[in-house]
Amino acid sequence: MSLVKYEIFSKVAELGNFTKAGEVLGLTQSAISHAISSLEKDFGFALVHRSKNGVKLTSEGQTMLSSMRLVIQAEEKLKQEASNILGVTKGKVRIGTFSSISSKWMPNIIRILDQNYPGIKIELHEGDYYEIEQWLSDGDIDCGFLNRSHSKQFRFLPLIRDELLCIASSQSTLYHKDTIDIKEVEAEPFILTSYNGTNDVLAIFYRYDVKPNIRFELFDEKGVISMVEHQLGITILPQLVFDQLPYNVRAIPIQQESFRTIGLASKYQLSPATEKFIEVLQSWLSTNENVTKVE
Known part of the structure; x- marks a missing residue:
């Protein structure tokens, strides 16, 4: 089965709409619909409920979404590892953040990454603590800023x-x-x-x-x-x-x-790009006099 179809299904699940997913992915609504129908045919059961208000995942679709996102993440990590071996850090880092971090920290950190690691693309998802932890659990983000982590499945790195x-x-x-x-x-x-x-x-x-x-x-x-x-x-x-x-x-x-205490929560297995983001984040914080570090 095609990884592209998994990516299409993941985006449809995120946006709840074929047309919006197509706009983001640069595909027609017809192409999105065909990809979902093809997956449903491959699996032998419905993945989405279609209605005038958009699409909603079936219970089977919700189960398959988690597995597909693991496959997508594994593919991304594989690409990043190959780039890392070649000495070129590439990849995408999806970060969960809240407004004060978005405005105070991220512009500086993204600028440093752009200057030193232009192959790393940053994608920001802004929400509250609960949403960030949920996105991390669902595989929608690679890491996220939290005031603490309540799940043992995450690594929590205290920062300030x-x-x-x-x-x-x-x-x-x-x-x-x-x-x-x-x-x-x-x-x-x-x-x-x-x-x-x-x-x-x-x-x-x-x-x-x-x-x-x-x-x-x-x-x-x-x-x-x-x-x-x-x-x-x-x-x-x-x-x-x-x-x-x-x-x-x-x-x-x-x-x-x-x-x-503000820290960064992540899965224990990090991609090279995510590791590089954390390295830059910690380096920037160590030289910033306006924050109180965690001892």
Whole structure:
């Protein structure tokens, strides 16, 4: 069976639409449909449900997708190993990332890779912790940034300690303090950054038995900061997610130990291109004075 058909099926599964998959792969909708039908004929059962709203995988299709992606990954790793033997690092690295890493780290790292290893192509997938871990489990990405890994099937490489800070406006009773006790958070309305996966702020509250008065929950950190700016409450955010705060807003250190550990999760068997990406990432972090490394 053709590896190309596996790649087509994987893209259809990702996008849920024959036409969109064709646009990405440079194929007609008819060619995509023919490839899927050919696979179904080869296997002897349906892989997708077709409807006006797009396509959805059958249970058999979902099972086969995992195996096909393993074959695709093995083929990619084989090509990269051959290039590596020839002394030319080539290949694609699919990376799961979240917004602060995308904006603060990745431009610098991609620039270094482009200059030194032009044969390596980087593909970014942005989501939250839960999505990144799920993409890694499903084989959609080669590695991903997480605050921790809950699965033994992944290697987790701790990278930095990102301090959690209290963010308060000039109308807050905390605004002029040099540091705050984490229990002081209970006295004011709290704006919580909400996302899927382990929430670093809620974990800190649980550790120190803090019961915040949560007024709003927002996914976007910029929205959270805007709420604080308009004096609707206080928040706690990792230092990495913000640069310049509004003129009437301060970031205040917390007396108790409060931080998140950012690391890179990956499968234990790495392709040469992924190994090179990790090497460049660690080298860049070692020379960056604005991050606190994990000892």
